[in-house]
Amino acid sequence: MSLQQLIQNARLAFRTAAVSVEQAIEKASPGRGSYQPISNSNSTASPAAPSTISDLVPGPATPTSTPLAHRRSRTLLQTRWGKAILATAAVVFVLLLASLTGTPPKTSAQNTSTDEAASEGAQADASGSIPADRPPNNEPLTLESARISMTKEEYLDAFLRGPVEGLLDPLPVRKKCDATKFQPGLVWHCELVNGGIGNVGNMWLNCLRYAVEAGATTIILPRINARDKELSVLGNSNPSVDLSTLYDVDFFLAMWKEACPQMAAVLSDEGIKNLSPPRNSPTLRPNNIATFQRIGELITDPTDWRKALDEWLTENADGYKELSLEKPMRVVQRLALSHWNREWHDQDFAVSFPRLFRFPDSIRELAAAALWSMEKTVGKPMVSDAILFPHLVATTANSQALPEDSSSVVTTLGPSRLIAQGYLGVHLRVAGDAAKAKWPGYEAQAPAYLDEAQRRNLTVVYLATGSEEHRKMFRADAAARGIRVVTKEDLLAEQELAELKKLSWDQQAIVDFEVLLHSSYFAGFVRSSFSWVIAIRRGILPEAGTPHITRRQATTTPRLEGHARRQDLASDETDNTPIVEKYRDGLSVVVGQFDTMAIVGIWP
Template structure:
């Protein structure tokens, strides 16, 4: 046996005191580390650290039209790109259609730009449609603020991805060719598709950067061009139709739930949408004794495709389910005035539901009605978008990208950053339901659910 340590007064007490102090300090440190850490970068830009995500769910409702942009998931993705090349610039303006298509096109183009290591992106422009012929979706281009809040977009992108310079226009790209011309590519062409349907999502996104740079190097050698640089830029514009291309959950649920937050509607549209929603609450109270109301999206305008559910299928399903849920008031979003009247009459006569549109709601508010009528057809749809996010239950139609956007944005309410994918073809998520055909993956456009950022 070794020598015995002599007992001295206070020998046992001091270690216990030290041990207790260490334990208390450790507990306090752990508790402090678990508190949400949120720093705001400008108005509406929130940088939440990953470890604070569960607590943040109680603070930020990502299903709101004006929810702040949570930047850390995009920052994480940008940091995963290890090589950024000066002179590689993406132009994301070859978009068209309504808000659902245009919004997803811009986000998809930006996502590819990040993987390519592009150090430049031109502020996207919006391709407008004809007011007289809704199927004519290739009219002139308008600025980014035709739909979106430019300051919010700039701040969010700079906060999360400072590697990218945002140019105001193609005229601002250093040493761009005159007259201007961009190289047009289709990202999925870089992968071996193996005979898949042309609408297949790009299953080769993980190899896009490698294949993109193989294309850049091959064409540089073929056409005797120097490597990309500020003095010798390679300017990339996607061909039309890439908006349903990227399998969004590749980047994790946190990225899916937040990436779309970059594209927040401009403030005057948000304000008018919120006022319209408030008027709708009053309408519901007057017609049903409660402020609760259903939201309907009737997609039967002249540009609706023949395979989509027709008026009877949409309206019949909406009214039957809404009546079963005891709604007495409903907000109707549609551009078809004739069929709006048909649905309104059927709702009142057969189900006792009072239905109203945005124009009818604002008829007693001249200034707000004037603001609404100053907007174009597609801009007015943004007012519907805001109100439908606020309704107590949403009824839409698949495969309308507008309905899908609203339903998936509302889907973020329950689980926030950790929201799991929408269950395609089911009974909804308790907040929204989409009528439609769910039999064929391609013909029924179900692939859109897997490539949409809410």
């Protein structure tokens, strides 16, 4: 044993001996909870606590009522001090002997560590692996060891905590609300929304954005027109379903109070006193209240929209002039899909605003389970380290510099939030409603997607489609190219698959949406708002770069041979329509012939 170790052991022994002396004195002094110096009976000062070991040595005795002559003289060993010293010497001897034999004494902290280690061992035995934040043998946790030891439960939890696009920063929305002139008593009622999750989310966002611009002090959130697997029937109000069937409404309500406290968000008009019913309230299409420069339904410059609204209400709403908290007025807003120009805002607001809306964790968890299964099946990561282990990823090295004029952190996401060579995400839009609308079908879309997989050197495709027939065709055509195709139905465990089947058509689409967000590269169809939202949301990541809007026609004829060339599809002239690339960035491509929807009207 080195001299330094002997000195350290001696110091530890001395401190232990000091504690032993104090304990011995306490035991030898009945009626006293702890040692206190003898004080003068006439003194009113509080007794001082001992600060060093020398404070434990008594000073000259103060005379008492017991005569000194009556006290027997005692040897040192007969006194409590002598006994304490003898006990201390024995303790010191034992400690020094232990140090010389190389067995250091255990402190209470060491005992605690031993207990924790035993507890960790029990956890490892119970779960089959050591938790990701506790590597074996007290070794430092690394990304490699964390992923190897990560349990499925930990994987799911990390997935739910770490959205690809980052967490919500409400500050940019708060700044907009703070700059808005609100009109006390104006109640903005969003009409029923319909369609798939791409449409429903965009309609809700547009209604909320109009309500803020109007200065409403209350917004009544929309309900959703119920629809079934007959997708071309967008549903009706009888019955309608609550917004919470597709979105985490509790999250929105909590975040909205922080983002825009000037406007109350409610689920119904219940509790709003003196409010007229919808049938007696003014109804408007917000992009038709005046003449605006537009692209399709999109108002390209909404600068004067508030002025136009106030003028419209003055002329068309009887209760507007008497508007107050005591005399509220409801305005019913009709459906608004892709109305508001996203690029009219600064980037911070454009990225933050849609993050107020997120899907329920109970459905997102199924997507996480599918990705976990894909990792185990394929044998390589599918969700990035930046999502699963943010505490281990060096944020300083991976973060972009914050712009000087930015007050938000939403634009500072680092790269590598997606796995570079994981899988291609594909949205094959050939369900019944698409075919009924005569959209370019399988033979127009599938070749473009499979070409993209080979271009990206991705041998695994996650396929999202509403047609079981075309799913089988896509598998066969992909296999001919050496590409493996997986779907959520392939990946989910038995119990998870049972949960999936309980969900509605649109709820199941959320599972696909969340998995596609994590794809290394994504390919979708131009007439699908579902595809657009995925591409635009991924477009905020650094790797996406600058998107290109093109009209480049495919260089090859979009026809397949063999299994894919079925008579019923070949006879459909829409399937022979050449694919035109519409949008491409570093993470996504959206293809097809469609120019009536303005991309800047899609919120990520």
